[in-house]
Amino acid sequence: MTFLRTLAIAVGMAASCAAFAHADGVDSINPDVAKRLYNPDMLDPAQPVAASPLQDFKAKNPPPWKIGYASSYAGNTWRAGAMDELQNEIIPKWKELGLISDVVITQSNLSDSTQIQQMRQLVDQGVDAIFVCCSNPTALNQTVQYAYDKGVPVFSMTGYLTAPSAMNSSVNYQVAGFEIGKRLAEELGGEGNVLIVEGIPGTSGSDSQDRGVKAGLATAPGIKIVGSVAGMWTDQIAQGEVQKWLATHPGKLDAIAVQSAAEMGVLRALKQSGRTGVKVTVGGELGALCTWRKNPDLIDAAVQTWPPGDDVQLIWDVMMRTLQGQGPKIQSVLVDPVVLTYEDVAKILPEDCDENSQAWLNVGKDNWGSQAYLNDFFMKPADPTAYKP
Template sequence: MGGLMMRVALKCIAAGTAMMLLSAGMAAAAGLDELLPEHQKAYEGLDKNQPTGASLLRDFKPRHGPPWTIGYASSYAGNTWRAASMDRLMKVLLPQAQQAGLIKDVIVKQSDLKDAVQIQQMRQLVDQGVDAIFLCCSNVTALNQTIKYAYDKGVPVFSYSGYVTAPEAISVSANYVDGGYQIAKAIAEKIKGKGNVLLVSGIAGLASSDSFDSGAKKALAEYPGIKLIGTVQGQWTDQVAQVEVQKFLATHPEQLDAIVLQSPSENGVLQALLQSGRPMVPISIAGEAGATCYWRQHPDWVDAGFYVWPPGDELYIVWNMMLRTLQGQGPKIQSVIRPVLKFTYDDVKAALPEDCKIDDPNWIEPPAEAWFPKALADDMVLRPADPMTWKSAN
């Protein structure tokens, strides 16, 4: 009798385990597989650690109707990219949402790249009653417990320009692995597959930086004639990148043929090259107006630029997905991904005047609709509606 009961118990456990595994598999499939095939392509080659399962916010309902109060847990404020994204938030997105009766206010916190401070600030935002939090550029795991804390309190969390691995969060970004790959490949082709290349990275350990570097190194490795002669950390800041490249050039007298870099740093890298006395070499261009202006004035310098993380447009995506989630539109997937966008010299001529300045700290960006088209945005949710004309049923 005891043996029979033991066998029955084991069968029940096995059945339960099978159901759990099946449910997990179905959840993963329900995320990516729900998207249209043309939108799934953006996920090819994505960082293997970036979650693409079904969103836990599919059936989310806010604690109350609009207008909502939003928390912005920013990790850093000291570069041109952050300034441009904050401009888009405060001068465009927030006023539009306030006029539509959707948002009451945004409470901004800065943590100066300190995970512990960002965690504390996020918990404070939850405890003081915000309705959602979006954050930028964090360590992929450091905030997970805090994101779970917010989720349990009914506060959804959205990460942009980098991902987090917390299953409760939504991460929105371009495919940074592919971005690094395409940028490095374009540079490799520009120097005809031969030469010495320097990589100017971002901030080691942060998702978007590490993802970009892995893609860039993969592309460079496809060219036997190319040698990666060094990597420096530009810290996504022009002043830091300029100093780091200057130090590298001073201690590495060998020939340099090109520089692959992460924005925002191209303005600083350009200045380092101009001040070095060395011949100018191609560098990757991703939208900082100063370096893009140099291309405007020297058409043969590079062949293409790539929008990988245009600051205002990146914030537009997370803002759009946050509004849709608060409205109960039901995000399908944990990570909302879009492909990088190539731009040409003709695009630069249209964006910048001939008398532009090579130290311009601003950015050129694609139209928001080009970066996050309505068809793509609608496909990312179960119950799509225009977030700016949506009306609460309450």
């Protein structure tokens, strides 16, 4: 399949991205990547991009390492996909390599206080590193410092933590959101009414992508945002919220801009309401991609912003490299979104695909933080699977 990379997306939003001021950490990475993904005009203003304080980090113990995963939520298909990759691919592989002994998993169900308590318990139980997912960007900061002071680095995937010692990895959500919004505006011919379905407001990934979507839509003055609901990255919740919105807003609706994982719920809500001809942005849920496969006019392209297996592989590689002493240059490792055309999806999915599938499309390591790409983010890069203490 052909994956179309998103490159100079900032055209039309920023006057110029040829030169800009940025943090010291960005100076040390590939200039093309810095211009594309770390340009302040296209970067969440709170995204940590200073030089990483873990450049000289040394793991407190030799491998095999004990890892903690302090998950904040388990209630959607994306989390299930990430957990499947972790338990069935990553853990067996790295145990066989002799580099990890165990992964201790906790779930906090969107409670910051519970996640804080669980992270402290993981530190006290002797883990060598902790990674988290999609958490509040500031609430965990004192706990991250507590872990750091005890020699336990903390890593955040699909969203950032603002603690100075935390390492982060994700797509640039503002760039991805801008791509989604701008493409949708163009597909509508520059005018129309759009409903926005956010993820979980208050989390960095959701807020960054929402900011980007609105900026992309704003490139066409004829686009009107007629409402916004929180889908909570969960199909069932998004379906209910969109159904309620549609029932109380009978006016013309041209499109819905959705954050995954919620597009299947949105599609069901539209079907139940009897609304037709509404464009719906599509992410990585296979059920939604299948609906697009069977309905080519649904949208022109799908923007992949968080393939779950690829996201957990990305933070795992960043974490293993750091434990091995490779020295991360910068606090946040950002990657490009990946755009799929209808032709790409037609090659991936058969005509008789399942519109109710809860699985996700992963675009693969070569498209989401390849070894060569990650090498540029470390002082002493090496293949982490070949590590010999």
